[in-house]
Structure formats: structure tokens, C-alpha cells
Amino acid sequence: MVSEDEFDMQDAAAESAEDDFYSGGEEDGFDSDDADVADYEFIDNDSDDSDDLISHRYQQNYTILSEGDIRQRQDDDIMRIATVLSISKVAASILLRYYNWSVSKVHDEWFADEEKVRRAVGLLEEPVVPFPDGREMTCGICFETYPSDRLRAVVCGHAFCNSCWAGYISTAINDGPGCLMLRCPDPSCNAAVGQDMINVLTSNEDSDKYSRYFIRSYIEDNRKTKWCPAPGCDYAVDFIVGSGSYDVICRCAYSFCWNCTEEAHRPVDCGTVAKWILKNSAESENMNWILANSKPCPKCKRPIEKNQGCMHITCTPPCKFEFCWLCLGAWSDHGERTGGFYACNRYETAKQEGVYDEAEKRREMAKNSLERYTHYYERWATNQTSRQKALADLQQMQNVHLEKLSDIQCQPESQLKFIIEAWLQIVECRRVLKWTYSYGYYLPEHEHAKRLFFEYLQGEAESGLERLHQCAEKELQIYLNAEGPSKEFNEFRTKLAGLTSVTRNYFENLVRALENGLSDVDSHGACSRMASSKSLGGGSSRARAGRGKGSTSRSSGPSKNIDEPGHWSCEYCTFANIKPAAICAMCQQRR
Amino acid sequence: MASSNLPRRIIKETQRLLSEPAPGISASPSEDNMRYFNVMILGPTQSPYEGGVFKLELFLPEEYPMAAPKVRFLTKIYHPNIDKLGRICLDILKDKWSPALQIRTVLLSIQALLSAPNPDDPLSENIAKHWKTNEAEAVETAKEWTRLYASGA
Numbered sequence: 244m245v246s247e248d249e250f251d252m253q254d255a256a257a258e259s260a261e262d263d264f265y266s267g268g269e270e271d272g273f274d275s276d277d278a279d280v281a282d283y284e285f286i287d288n289d290s291d292d293s294d295d296l297i298s299h300r301y302q303q304n305y306t307i308l309s310e311g312d313i314r315q316r317q318d319d320d321i322m323r324i325a326t327v328l329s330i331s332k333v334a335a336s337i338l339l340r341y342y343n344w345s346v347s348k349v350h351d352e353w354f355a356d357e358e359k360v361r362r363a364v365g366l367l368e369e370p371v372v373p374f375p376d377g378r379e380m381t382c383g384i385c386f387e388t389y390p391s392d393r394l395r396a397v398v399c400g401h402a403f404c405n406s407c408w409a410g411y412i413s414t415a416i417n418d419g420p421g422c423l424m425l426r427c428p429d430p431s432c433n434a435a436v437g438q439d440m441i442n443v444l445t446s447n448e449d450s451d452k453y454s455r456y457f458i459r460s461y462i463e464d465n466r467k468t469k470w471c472p473a474p475g476c477d478y479a480v481d482f483i484v485g486s487g488s489y490d491v492i493c494r495c496a497y498s499f500c501w502n503c504t505e506e507a508h509r510p511v512d513c514g515t516v517a518k519w520i521l522k523n524s525a526e527s528e529n530m531n532w533i534l535a536n537s538k539p540c541p542k543c544k545r546p547i548e549k550n551q552g553c554m555h556i557t558c559t560p561p562c563k564f565e566f567c568w569l570c571l572g573a574w575s576d577h578g579e580r581t582g583g584f585y586a587c588n589r590y591e592t593a594k595q596e597g598v599y600d601e602a603e604k605r606r607e608m609a610k611n612s613l614e615r616y617t618h619y620y621e622r623w624a625t626n627q628t629s630r631q632k633a634l635a636d637l638q639q640m641q642n643v644h645l646e647k648l649s650d651i652q653c654q655p656e657s658q659l660k661f662i663i664e665a666w667l668q669i670v671e672c673r674r675v676l677k678w679t680y681s682y683g684y685y686l687p688e689h690e691h692a693k694r695l696f697f698e699y700l701q702g703e704a705e706s707g708l709e710r711l712h713q714c715a716e717k718e719l720q721i722y723l724n725a726e727g728p729s730k731e732f733n734e735f736r737t738k739l740a741g742l743t744s745v746t747r748n749y750f751e752n753l754v755r756a757l758e759n760g761l762s763d764v765d766s767h768g769a770c771s772r773m774a775s776s777k778s779l780g781g782g783s784s785r786a787r788a789g790r791g792k793g794s795t796s797r798s799s800g801p802s803k804n805i806d807e808p809g810h811w812s813c814e815y816c817t818f819a820n821i822k823p824a825a826i827c828a829m830c831q832q833r834r
Numbered sequence: 835m836a837s838s839n840l841p842r843r844i845i846k847e848t849q850r851l852l853s854e855p856a857p858g859i860s861a862s863p864s865e866d867n868m869r870y871f872n873v874m875i876l877g878p879t880q881s882p883y884e885g886g887v888f889k890l891e892l893f894l895p896e897e898y899p900m901a902a903p904k905v906r907f908l909t910k911i912y913h914p915n916i917d918k919l920g921r922i923c924l925d926i927l928k929d930k931w932s933p934a935l936q937i938r939t940v941l942l943s944i945q946a947l948l949s950a951p952n953p954d955d956p957l958s959e960n961i962a963k964h965w966k967t968n969e970a971e972a973v974e975t976a977k978e979w980t981r982l983y984a985s986g987a
Contacts, residue, residue: 384899384933386843403934411933414900421929428934430926 305482305501307494308468310458313479317461320346328353333437334366336457340423344465365426365435370400382407384428395444399434401427409444412436416449420456472504473497489513496634498674510757511678519681523620536610540564541571554587619684623677630673636716637666644723653728661740665715668743668750672708675750679704682757693761704753711746714739752831840868844894847937859941861892869894873905873941877984878949882976883911886984890920890944892937902931903940912972912979914953914962922947923957 308316323346325335341364342348352360361368375391382389384407394402403411407428415422425436441453462468462479471478471493478494482501489501490509498507500516508516537546540556542564547556554568555577565574569590577587641663649656679701686694719739722729729735756763820827825834848868851861858876863869873890877883889908895901905927907920915923926935926943956962964972 384843385841386846401934407933410900414897428932430930430932430935430939 304487305480305491307471308462308479308481309494310477313458313461317344317458320344324349330366331437333439337366337435337437338364340460340464344461362433365433367398367434370396370398371432371434372400374400375402384411395440397427397434397436397440399427399429399432401429401432401434403428405444408440412441412444413446413449416441416445416452416456420460422453423456423460469501469504471495471497472499498671507674508678508681509675510754511682512758515681515685516678519623519684522616538568538571538606541566541573616684619680623680626673626677626680630670630677633666633670633673633712637663637670640666648719648723651725651727652722652732654732661736661743662715662719665711665739665743668747669708669712669715672704672711672746672750675754676701676704676708679753679757696761697757700753700756704750707746707749711739711742714742841898843899844868851937856938856942858945859938861937861941869898871937875941875945875948877980878945881949882973883913883948883980883984886911886980888948888984892940894937899933899935902927902935903937905940905944910979910983912961912976913948914951914956914958914965915947917957921957923955 321335325332338349382404389404396402415425427434468481476495480491490507491501492498503513505516533546537548540558543562556568558564567577567587569587861871861873871892873892875888877886893904953962953965
């Protein structure tokens with residue numbers, strides 16, 4: 244696990260760089276006018292809908308749908324097909340269901356060959372057999388004879404009694420979503436059974452089930468929509484395929500990858516995530532451990548772990564083979580003359596001749612690789628835990644503290660959104676950091692320059708996040724515990740909002756750099772320009788604007804690196820860059 | 835044969851099975867359970883099962899006819915759609931079941947399956963592979979098994 248100490252150490256190591264990197268957040272920067280302007284900017288941008296706080300940081304290439312939205316869309320689609328094709332709504336919904344709710348597919352197929360579609364879907368135009376109007380008939384299911392008013396049929400005319408129909412439909416509904424494609428019970432007939440028939444003959448409970456399957460089908464069978472995978476979440480997502488990032492943030496605040504429906508995992512790609520998740524769960528790690536820490540019994544081949552004692556090993560029954568742990572030879576050949584219970588001359592001799600190298604080496608490698616994996620896994624898992632904690636804190640903040648703070652500081656809650664923004668950013672940063680550990684695990688061992696650079700970026704990210712976290716948690720506490728409004732609260736607002744946007748910017752760039760495979764690091768280890776910043780989303784340009792305001796006043800304040808010869812200070816993140824570079828090495832903004 | 839809580843449909847089906855049996859098929863209910871049938875199917879002519887008499891058991895579950903009957907071969911048979919426990923891979927016994935089907939139609943379908951094995955939808959992987967790679971040899975094995983296990987009685 245990553246201990247507090249470790250973070251502290253990284254903090255200390257990065258101290259000097261950090262001072263420059265984050266100095267914009269310190270009290271010395273803003274005067275109150277500028278701070279106010281910056282406030283309004285944040286509020287203006289966020290006043291639309293608090294649910295969208297984080298989602299509009301990315302391009303909106305998806306829509307979150309509530310159950311009401313889904314029913315509305317489904318109804319609209321059915322209505323559209325019914326109108327255009329001049330068929331009943333029931334027939335339209337059968338058609339749409341058959342073609343996986345694709346309106347255009349229904350149009351194409353229908354107008355290409357209506358007859359063929361009708362046959363495939365089971366939408367007959369006229370009866371196959373005459374319905375026994377006014378006559379008695381034997382029901383083909385229960386074999387009882389009924390007058391025609393107690394019989395029923397769909398278009399095809401195959402009549403069955405009401406109670407057999409009810410049983411047939413109820414069985415189908417309780418069998419699962421296949422009930423949406425129900426056909427006439429006659430084995431030779433494929434006439435579709437529509438919702439009209441089903442509604443008349445089902446109990447309320449079955450009817451509810453059917454309607455749930457109906458709405459689920461609209462999401463699950465449709466290529467463009469998926470359910471949010473968060474447990475207990477009822478929202479669905481409509482995604483415009485082929486449009487940039489796969490990251491989706493649901494209205495329930497869960498963020499996930501549209502492509503693989505695992506939780507959001509930028510900067511790591513879906514394939515790596517799948518590999519990593521498999522690795523975390525797979526037996527392969529157990530095998531590695533066994534390989535590294537055990538030797539097979541020379542006789543029965545079962546793995547044996549030596550956790551104490553001498554070299555004289557007796558395998559467990561029924562094998563009971565006695566052997567020497569070092570040379571794996573029978574113990575009967577051992578004794579005082581081979582060096583006793585704690586040594587083996589035969590082993591030493593043979594080792595010098597190189598006999599054991601191969602097996603030893605393999606064991607050694609397995610042990611190293613296991614240790615390496617454990618290193619990354621533990622950090623991955625720690626960040627996961629921290630993220631859960633941060634999420635809980637965020638909720639606590641939204642539900643309890645915000646109101647309290649609003650009372651104490653005499654500020655409307657709408658003016659305190661910057662705190663929620665900060666916490667959302669912390670949660671997001673923990674997520675990114677977590678995945679950088681899986682990224683690091685798969686970064687090739689031999690690319691030393693990339694590894695070094697990666698570890699530097701990761702370290703910076705960690706200390707930056709710690710700083711934000713510290714401010715949002717500890718410093719806020721002062722104002723929460725205060726008796727009345729504090730003068731310094733505006734300064735705190737400025738600082739936290741500044742830290743939030745600086746951290747956001749850093750992490751966005753980190754994600755982009757890692758997604759590019761750190762392509763700016765060449766094999767000689769020189770770090771040339773990082774990725775172009777053209778692709779910045781709308782959200783970060785907002786962040787940029789916000790910070791631009793601050794930097795104007797900041798540059799007038801005292802800043803130790805601005806006039807250093809051979810350097811220029813980035814106006815966005817204040818990083819001290821070397822003179823020839825036109826792009827900031829830290830945040831990739833142009834000079 | 836009187837059984838008060840037996841659905842009328844089952845009684846009628848049973849009566850018809852006994853009075854007008856399908857060619858090559860016999861099905862009679864057990865003495866102590868009217869939902870349990872002892873079935874015999876003759877191996878169809880011009881199939882590897884010709885000359886064999888195959889015993890099956892058929893059970894009508896509580897939900898019948900809304901649910902399919904359960905049928906199983908008791909006689910050992912070498913067939914790609916029948917496994918070594920006698921279970922049968924047949925669509926109408928599973929998802930294609932319809933309450934308008936009957937015991938008679940099910941048994942006729944099984945008889946047809948003996949005439950036309952379907953190695954592309956196998957239940958027994960090994961036999962299906964055998965069938966696809968060397969049909970002549972597989973047919974020989976099926977004949978052999980028919981002689982060994984299905985000729986006595």
C-alpha cells in the first residue's frame with residue numbers, strides 16, 4: 244500500500260518544482276476584483292445544470308436517458324413507423340423490435356420488399372384459416388370444445404380458448420424477453436402476437452414484466468444505447484458512435500467507458516484494461532507465486548513451499564518421499580558427508596558446474612515479476628480506495644456540509660459550487676492516477692527514458708493532487724468550524740478554484756500524453772515537445788480563461804522565476820521553461 | 835386409468851396414442867403415474883438404426899402442455915444429437931416447443947431425427963466429429979451399436 248510517508252516523500256522531492264508549478268494558487272496572486280470576476284465566470288458556466296458539472300468538460304457526444312425519456316423516444320419511434328407505413332402501433336412496435344429498433348432499417352427493408360418483411364416478422368394481412376364465427380370448436384391446446392365467443396386468434400385465425408391463450412402468454416412472459424417475439428401457438432404458423440392481445444389476457448404482474456422487457460429491449464437491442472453499468476442505476480446512455488472519447492459520465496455520477504462498459508479508464512485503452520482486470524483476478528498470479536516460492540516434489544511433482552526448517556524435506560502423505568531441498572536428490576544419499584541438514588555439497592558442486600542455472604533463473608524471474616506486479620497492483624488498489632473515500636466525502640459535502648457552510652459564511656449555496664467542483668476533480672484525479680499504475684505496469688521495461696518521464700509525470704500528478712486534496716479537506720475545515728463569516732473566505736475560494744483548474748489541466752494533459760504513448764520522448768531520452776494542445780475540449784478552455792484572469796494579476800505580483808535569465812514562466816501554469824522552448828513542458832500551452 | 839386431477843388433454847392424448855398408434859411408435863402410460871410413459875421407437879428403415887428397438891421414457895411436467903415433455907433414450911444409441919445419458923437435442927423439446935404440439939408429434943420428430951442425424955448441431959461432440967470426418971465409418975458404428983444394444987428385448 245502507498246503509505247502517507249511515501250506521498251510525503253514525493254512531496255518533498257517535488258517541492259521545488261511544485262512551488263513554481265502551483266504558485267498561482269497562493270494568496271499572493273489575486274486582488275479581490277479579479278477574484279470576483281473569476282467567481283462569476285465559474286457560476287455563469289455552471290448555472291445551467293449541476294448534473295452536468297463534469298460532463299461538459301468533454302464534448303457532449305452522448306445523452307443520458309431517464310426511464311421517462313426512454314418511453315418517450317420509444318413511443319416516438321413507434322408512432323413514426325406507424326404513420327409512415329400506415330400500420331397499427333402494435334404492428335409498428337413488432338417491426339421495430341424485429342429490426343432492433345432501427346427506424347431506418349425498418350424503412351429500408353419495408354420499402355425494399357414489404358411482402359418479405361411481413362412474412363419474416365409475422366405480420367400477416369389476412370387469415371390463413373377462417374375463424375370459427377358462431378360455431379363451436381375444439382381448442383388445440385386443452386382439447387375442450389368451446390363456442391366461438393370463448394375462442395380467440397391473431398390475424399392468422401388459428402383459434403385457441405381464452406384460458407389456453409392466457410397460459411401461453413404467461414408462460415412466455417415468465418420465460419424471459421423472448422415474449423416480445425411471441426408467435427401463434429400453432430407450430431406451422433409464425434403470425435406475431437402483439438401487445439394488444441397480451442394486454443387483454445395478462446395479470447397485472449405479468450403485464451408489468453412485459454412492459455419492463457419492452458423498455459429494456461429498446462436499450463439493449465439498440466446499437467446506439469446501453470444501460471449505465473453502475474449497480475442500481477436506471478439511466479441509459481445514447482451514444483453517438485465514432486465521435487471521440489468513449490468516456491461517459493452518467494447522471495448518477497458513475498463514469499464508464501462506452502466501448503467496454505468497464506469504469507472509465509483513460510489514459511489506458513480497453514485492451515489493457517481487460518488484460519489488467521484479468522490479471523488481477525486470474526490464477527496466473529497464483530501460478531507465478533507457486534513457481535517463485537515452491538519447488539515440485541521430485542517424486543510426486545506436487546509443489547512444496549519451504550517456510551522453515553532444514554533441507555531435509557519429507558513430502559506429505561501419501562508420497563512421503565524424503566529429499567534434499569537444495570539438490571532435490573533422495574535424502575538417503577545425504578547425511579554428514581554431504582554437509583549435514585543445512586547444507587548440501589552435491590548442490591554446491593553442481594551449481595558451480597551450472598546445472599541449476601536454468602530452473603533457478605526461472606524461479607528468480609517469477610519472483611521478480613510477481614514483486615513488480617504487486618507493486619503496481621497495490622498502488623492501483625490504493626487509489627481505488629482513495630477514490631471511494633473521496634466519493635463518500637463528496638456526497639457528505641453535498642448533503643451536509645454545503646448547507647452548513649452556506650449558513651456560517653452567509654453565502655448562497657450557488658456560490659459554493661467551487662467546492663463541489665474541487666471534490667469532483669479529486670475523484671476524477673484518483674481515477675486517472677489509479678489507471679496510470681496499470682499503464683506503468685505495461686510500459687515496456689527497456690524504454691528507460693519513457694519510464695523515467697512517466698514516473699516523473701506520475702509523481703507530479705500525485706503531489707499536485709495531494710495539494711488540492713489538502714486544500715479541499717483541511718483548509719475548508721477552518722471555515723466549516725468558524726463561528727461566523729470569515730474575511731478570508733474569498734481568498735480561499737480563489738485558491739481552491741485555482742488549484743482545481745490547474746490540477747484539472749495537468750491531469751487532462753497527462754491523460755493526453757499517456758494516450759499518445761508518451762510519443763514525445765524519443766529513444767535517446769530527450770523530451771521534446773509534448774502533444775499539441777489543439778484538441779483541448781470546451782471545458783479546459785474554460786479553465787484556461789479562468790486562469791488567464793488570474794495570471795494577469797499574478798504576473799504583477801512577486802514571482803521568483805519570471806526574470807530568471809534563460810527561463811520563461813508559463814502564464815498558465817507558471818512552470819519555469821528554458822528559453823528556446825515555445826511550448827510549456829508542463830502544461831503544453833504555447834508561450 | 836381414472837385420475838381425477840389429470841387434465842382432460844392428457845387423458846385424450848393417452849386414449850388416442852393407445853387407440854391409433856403412429857407407425858413404428860408405441861407409448862403407454864405407467865401404471866402408477868399417468869404422466870410417465872414407456873415409449874418404444876423402431877429404428878427407421880434405411881437408417882443405421884434399422885432393425886433396432888429403442889426404449890425411451892417420456893414425462894409430462896406439471897406445466898404441460900405449456901412446457902415441453904421431458905424425453906430421454908434408455909437404450910444406448912450412437913447418434914450425434916443424443917448424448918450418452920440419452921438426452922436429445924431437438925428444438926421442439928426446447929425453445930421451439932408449442933402447446934399445440936403433442937406427445938405424438940414429439941415422438942414422430944424423434945423418429946425423424948433417427949433418419950436424419952444433424953451433426954452441425956451436436957449434443958455429443960465426439961460422435962458429431964466422427965460423423966463429419968468419416969460418415970461411412972460413423973454409420974458403421976451406429977449399426978454396430980444398434981446390433982449390440984437395440985436388437986434384443
